[in-house]
Amino acid sequence: MTDAQADTANSLPQKPGASQPLTCDVAVIGAGTAGLAAERAARANGASTLLIDPEFIGTLCANYGCMPSKLLIAAARARHQVDQAGLFGIDVGSVAVDDAALLNRVRSERDRFAALTRDSIETLPDGICIKSHARFTGPDTLVLDDGRTVKAGAIVIATGSGAALPAPFDMLGDRALTNRSVFEIETLPDSLGVVGSGSIGLELAQAFARLGVKVTLLDKAERMGNVRCARVHGALRKIMERDMAVHLGVDVDAECAQSGVRLTWSGKETGEALVDRVLVAVGRPPTLEGLWLEKAGIACDDSGVPCHDRATMRCGDSAIFLAGDVAADFPLLHEASHDGAIAGRNAAALPAEIRTERYVSFAITFTDPPLVSIGKSEEHGAVTGTTSFDDQGRARVEGRDEGALTLYAAAPHGTLIGADLIAPAGEHLGHILAWAIQHKMTATQLLQMPFYHPTIEEGLKKALRTICGATPIALPTDQDSGTPSGG
Numbered sequence: 415m416t417d418a419q420a421d422t423a424n425s426l427p428q429k430p431g432a433s434q435p436l437t438c439d440v441a442v443i444g445a446g447t448a449g450l451a452a453e454r455a456a457r458a459n460g461a462s463t464l465l466i467d468p469e470f471i472g473t474l475c476a477n478y479g480c481m482p483s484k485l486l487i488a489a490a491r492a493r494h495q496v497d498q499a500g501l502f503g504i505d506v507g508s509v510a511v512d513d514a515a516l517l518n519r520v521r522s523e524r525d526r527f528a529a530l531t532r533d534s535i536e537t538l539p540d541g542i543c544i545k546s547h548a549r550f551t552g553p554d555t556l557v558l559d560d561g562r563t564v565k566a567g568a569i570v571i572a573t574g575s576g577a578a579l580p581a582p583f584d585m586l587g588d589r590a591l592t593n594r595s596v597f598e599i600e601t602l603p604d605s606l607g608v609v610g611s612g613s614i615g616l617e618l619a620q621a622f623a624r625l626g627v628k629v630t631l632l633d634k635a636e637r638m639g640n641v642r643c644a645r646v647h648g649a650l651r652k653i654m655e656r657d658m659a660v661h662l663g664v665d666v667d668a669e670c671a672q673s674g675v676r677l678t679w680s681g682k683e684t685g686e687a688l689v690d691r692v693l694v695a696v697g698r699p700p701t702l703e704g705l706w707l708e709k710a711g712i713a714c715d716d717s718g719v720p721c722h723d724r725a726t727m728r729c730g731d732s733a734i735f736l737a738g739d740v741a742a743d744f745p746l747l748h749e750a751s752h753d754g755a756i757a758g759r760n761a762a763a764l765p766a767e768i769r770t771e772r773y774v775s776f777a778i779t780f781t782d783p784p785l786v787s788i789g790k791s792e793e794h795g796a797v798t799g800t801t802s803f804d805d806q807g808r809a810r811v812e813g814r815d816e817g818a819l820t821l822y823a824a825a826p827h828g829t830l831i832g833a834d835l836i837a838p839a840g841e842h843l844g845h846i847l848a849w850a851i852q853h854k855m856t857a858t859q860l861l862q863m864p865f866y867h868p869t870i871e872e873g874l875k876k877a878l879r880t881i882c883g884a885t886p887i888a889l890p891t892d893q894d895s896g897t898p899s900g901g
């Protein structure tokens with residue numbers, strides 16, 4: 415325990431009756447997506463539960479994450495479609511964005527989603543929710559803000575993650591935005607620096623740019639979005655650069671200047687830009703501080719995250735489990751909710767162990783077109799098949815003919831193991847491929863499925879045929895090997 419933590423421990427107020435510990439089979443720390451799922455699963459499996467959270471404001475997803483970001487992206491898409499109308503011979507005249515109306519819709523819909531999440535918390539049985547932080551005082555005991563203690567048969571840590579705000583961005587005051595403040599702005603800035611081209615940076619940089627903001631996107635890495643395939647990254651870069659300036663492989667410095675921020679960068683290139691605000695999207699470390707984990711008696715990895723088994727979410731042979739972003743495995747919504755279900759079920763079942771096979775890894779970044787990464791890649795000794803959407807039939811019809819796809823398959827049978835793509839309807843192609851990969855389908859088996867014409871899905875055929883051609887398994891012989899117009 416640090417001195418500061420010891421001080422906090424000593425100063426925790428004592429509630430009358432604090433000497434009587436609260437007891438339960440499973441205590442869950444954090445009422446976000448993962449924690450709510452863990453509590454539900456533990457209770458459904460017969461455990462008595464306590465759910466501890468200092469706020470109970472609903473989830474990160476609803477308040478500051480998935481939902482407000484998709485609402486802003488939806489507004490940007492509406493504006494972009496209007497901008498594209500000329501391609502189809504439709505003259506819409508001049509376009510004006512009403513900042514206040516646009517941002518109010520983002521916030522009011524966001525508030526509605528958050529209220530729905532809070533409503534679901536309201537329906538939990540009486541006595542389960544405790545409004546407090548929780549800190550470990552031992553492997554099976556917690557202390558609350560008011561000094562009460564909790565003794566639990568098992569404990570699930572589901573405390574999520576928080577936006578990193580490293581130097582020099584921490585000195586910019588409210589000129590630096592993170593995912594918590596960016597949806598609160600009253601007007602769109604004229605210019606915006608976006609530092610970090612992970613999912614948050616890519617999605618919001620493109621949305622703001624398409625709403626008319628002059629965006630400069632910077633990353634210390636040479637590839638945006640951690641994209642594995644050079645072809646797909648090339649297509650992503652071309653798409654992003656259409657709307658903004660992109661500088662990769664650079665160290666970024668920032669200082670307050672005039673009423674905005676001066677950004678300077680060096681490395682692969684040097685440059686500077688004066689921007690109104692900076693969105694800092696350089697990662698989200700797990701929320702572990704203040705949990706007094708050192709008292710929990712569990713081993714942690716080099717970055718301080720408790721070592722855990724993804725099949726059970728259990729930390730070693732302790733009665734402590736992880737769920738959601740705090741586990742730092744795949745900080746995504748569907749994984750947080752799956753983690754929670756697995757952790758809650760196993761926590762209730764202790765000492766029995768129920769192992770779950772995890773989903774194939776699957777991430778969609780909601781750029782336009784969407785960027786998708788699934789499963790394993792070439793690095794794992796795969797056969798590859800590629801497709802370009804630059805002249806694909808249906809994509810061309812829609813005026814959305816850009817993008818690239820790389821499929822990875824294992825020799826000798828052409829079993830699909832992964833994919834990288836940026837493509838129109840990418841989120842739907844991604845689901846088809848993720849489901850096929852999860853079911854261990856081969857390229858031949860997927861080719862034996864009906865493909866409607868003309869669709870974006872037809873774009874998959876070329877990549878699948880290349881993989882079939884590279885394996886001893888022949889192309890399906892009862893099928894036409896030609897390509898329909900634009901297919």
Ligand SMILES: Cc1cc2nc3c(=O)[nH]c(=O)nc-3n(C[C@H](O)[C@H](O)[C@H](O)COP(=O)(O)OP(=O)(O)OC[C@H]3O[C@@H](n4cnc5c(N)ncnc54)[C@H](O)[C@@H]3O)c2cc1C
Pocket residue numbers: 443444445446447448449466467468469470471472473474475478479480481483546547548549572573574575593614701704705737738739740744745746747748750780
């Ligand atoms: C801008 C943005 C966009 C995103 N978009 C997507 C998307 O489109 N698709 C997708 O799949 N994922 C997306 N994500 C990721 C997704 O939102 C997260 O993976 C998911 O919400 C994590 O859920 P969680 O339960 O782990 O965390 P949270 O929902 O943050 O829950 C953690 C809870 O722990 C509580 N807590 C913290 N410390 C303590 C303590 N000491 N004691 C008690 N309680 C504590 C907090 O109050 C909080 O309620 C996005 C994230 C961001 C930031």
Ligand SMILES: NC(=O)c1ccc[n+]([C@@H]2O[C@H](COP(=O)([O-])OP(=O)(O)OC[C@H]3O[C@@H](n4cnc5c(N)ncnc54)[C@H](O)[C@@H]3O)[C@@H](O)[C@H]2O)c1
Pocket residue numbers: 580609610611612613614615617632633634635638639640664665666695696697698744745746777778779780
């Ligand atoms: N559509 C989605 O599913 C979605 C959307 C948004 C966020 N998320 C989740 O939220 C998580 C966090 O998102 P994120 O975009 O903040 O993090 P990230 O880890 O995905 O990307 C961070 C980026 O910042 C760069 N970076 C780090 N430090 C830097 C520095 N000092 N200067 C310049 N660049 C720097 C990194 O190279 C990296 O490209 C993601 O991992 C993702 O799981 C998901």
